[in-house]
Amino acid sequence: MTSPTTGHTPTGGNSVAGPWNITTSVGLTALAVSAARAVENTRDDALVHDRYATDFVHAANPSHPLPTTTAEVDSEAWVSMVDFMAVRSRALDDLLLDATRSGIDQVVVLAAGLDVRAQRLDWPAGTTVFEIDQDQVLDFKQQVLDADGATPSCTRRAVPCDLRDDWPAALADAGFDHAKPTVWLAEGLLPYLPAQAEADLFAAADKLSAPGSRMAVEALGLDVADRFLDSPEVAQMGASMGCDMRELWNTERRTDAPDELQGLGWTVSHRTLGELASSFDRTLGGSLRDIMAANRIIDARR
Ligand SMILES: C[S@@+](CC[C@H](N)C(=O)[O-])C[C@H]1O[C@@H](n2cnc3c(N)ncnc32)[C@H](O)[C@@H]1O
Numbered sequence: 001m002t003s004p005t006t007g008h009t010p011t012g013g014n015s016v017a018g019p020w021n022i023t024t025s026v027g028l029t030a031l032a033v034s035a036a037r038a039v040e041n042t043r044d045d046a047l048v049h050d051r052y053a054t055d056f057v058h059a060a061n062p063s064h065p066l067p068t069t070t071a072e073v074d075s076e077a078w079v080s081m082v083d084f085m086a087v088r089s090r091a092l093d094d095l096l097l098d099a100t101r102s103g104i105d106q107v108v109v110l111a112a113g114l115d116v117r118a119q120r121l122d123w124p125a126g127t128t129v130f131e132i133d134q135d136q137v138l139d140f141k142q143q144v145l146d147a148d149g150a151t152p153s154c155t156r157r158a159v160p161c162d163l164r165d166d167w168p169a170a171l172a173d174a175g176f177d178h179a180k181p182t183v184w185l186a187e188g189l190l191p192y193l194p195a196q197a198e199a200d201l202f203a204a205a206d207k208l209s210a211p212g213s214r215m216a217v218e219a220l221g222l223d224v225a226d227r228f229l230d231s232p233e234v235a236q237m238g239a240s241m242g243c244d245m246r247e248l249w250n251t252e253r254r255t256d257a258p259d260e261l262q263g264l265g266w267t268v269s270h271r272t273l274g275e276l277a278s279s280f281d282r283t284l285g286g287s288l289r290d291i292m293a294a295n296r297i298i299d300a301r302r
Contacts, residue, residue, distance in 0.1 A: 022140040023062045026192055028243050030113030030137055031057060033188055035066035036085035039078075042069045047090035047280055049120065052148055056114045059144045064242040075240070077233040080286030084273060084295070087284070088218060091276045091297045092187055093121060095216045099183035100127050104214065106182045107154075108132065108171065110163060110201070111189040114141055116150070123154040130174055132167055135160035163189075164197050168204050181212035181302075188218060191225055195254035202257070206264045209302045215266065217298040219257035224294045225249060233287045258298055266300040273297070 021027050038053035040046050054068045067073045073082065096107060096117065105126050109115055112131035123129070129152070131138065138158045161170040172178075184205050190198055205215065220228070228234055229246055238245045254260075258268045274293030277284045284293050 021136045022056075022060045025243070026248055027134070027137050027140075028062065028241065029188070029192075029248065030133075031060050031062060032066060032081075032241060033085055034114040035068055036078075036082045037089065038068035039070055039073055039082045040086040040089075043086075045282075047086040047282060048093065050089075050116055052116050052119065052144065052150060053114070055144050055148055056141070059147070060140065062242070064240060066241065075233070075237060076287035077231075077237040078286070080284065080288035080292050081237070083277070083282060083284045083286065083289070084292040087273050087277045087280060087282055088187065088295070088297065090280060091271070091273075092185060092216050092218070093117065095214075095297070095299055096183055096185060097121060097123075099214045099216075100124050104181045104183045104212065106130070106176065106180055108176065108182055108184050108205075110184060110186045110205075111192075112141075113137060113188065115187070116145070118152040118154055118156040119145070119150050121153065127154040128157060128175070129154050130157045130159050130171060130176055132159045132161055132163065132171065134162060163193070163201060168208060171208070176208070178208040179210055181210045181214075182208065183213065184209070184215040184217075186215070186217045190217070190219060190257060191249040194250050195252040198254060198257070199260060202260050202264060206261075206266070206302070211302060213302040215261065215298070215300040215302075217257055217261075217300065219270070219296050219298050221256055221294075221296065222251065222253065224291060225251060227291050227294075228288070231288060231291065258296075258300075261298070261300045266302055268298060268300045270296045270298045 034053045034056045037050040107129045109131045112133045118129040138160050157174040159170050159174045161167045261268050273295040
């Protein structure tokens with residue numbers, strides 16, 4: 001099955017079949033992340049407040065229901081997913097705000113999915129947030145945001161494009177200025193890309209990065225990805241959502257993201273999700289906690 005807009009297989013994964021919309025294939029993963037943020041919203045000690053997350057899940061009405069409250073979380077794997085998404089989102093929120101408060105006024109969210117940072121973060125005046133994702137995903141997101149009367153707290157530019165196509169051209173058309181420093185975000189993206197597409201993505205972003213740019217990347221690494229995909233709990237969670245993560249994730253061997261960025265001249269540091277959870281006083285729970293704790297958030301500087 002090919003994407004109606006791009007003509008190629010609708011994800012970087014191994015062998016995805018079926019149309020790519022918000023309730024199927026890789027679109028469903030964006031919805032699942034949103035479901036985790038919706039659940040987080042209902043906690044007294046929430047690390048992230050996403051007031052649109054529940055509306056996305058309800059509007060999409062997936063054939064296999066997703067939880068939107070703690071009461072609806074019915075598996076240990078989902079307990080882990082919620083803690084993981086909360087810590088990941090909060091760590092990346094802090095990194096993006098640090099970069100923009102230090103003077104970078106362009107943010108590019110690669111594979112934005114249902115990320116509503118453009119609406120929910122307190123951006124410095126003059127910040128522009130570019131959101132790249134598939135047009136079907138961005139269209140769905142816009143419909144829900146419009147119905148909710150949501151307004152961004154920055155200048156927001158949606159850039160519908162496949163990241164294996166000429167996204168730098170689409171970004172330039174949307175007003176991106178490569179002469180200015182940028183902070184890039186890749187959250188929940190790398191596992192979906194083939195090895196070459198990942199290397200090409202970093203190379204293209206590097207080319208567009210003026211001195212002083214930063215990059216925030218969630219980089220599982222292949223060992224952690226293998227442990228995740230080998231877990232029976234993950235298979236069960238996928239089945240309960242109506243998808244097979246093995247078909248969506250691409251496990252081609254590749255250079256580890258921090259090494260790839262270092263090779264391009266970036267200064268790279270990282271913290272594990274376990275370290276970040278401790279810094280937020282959050283205990284990672286559920287059956288996947290050890291796998292989640294080993295995930296890494298990369299802070300790279302040009
Ligand atoms: C797990 S979701 C993460 C979304 C968002 N970054 C977040 O954390 O909420 C993965 C996203 O990657 C997008 N994606 C995957 N491969 C892509 C590609 N080749 N081009 C554009 N978007 C892609 C999907 O549409 C989906 O929205």
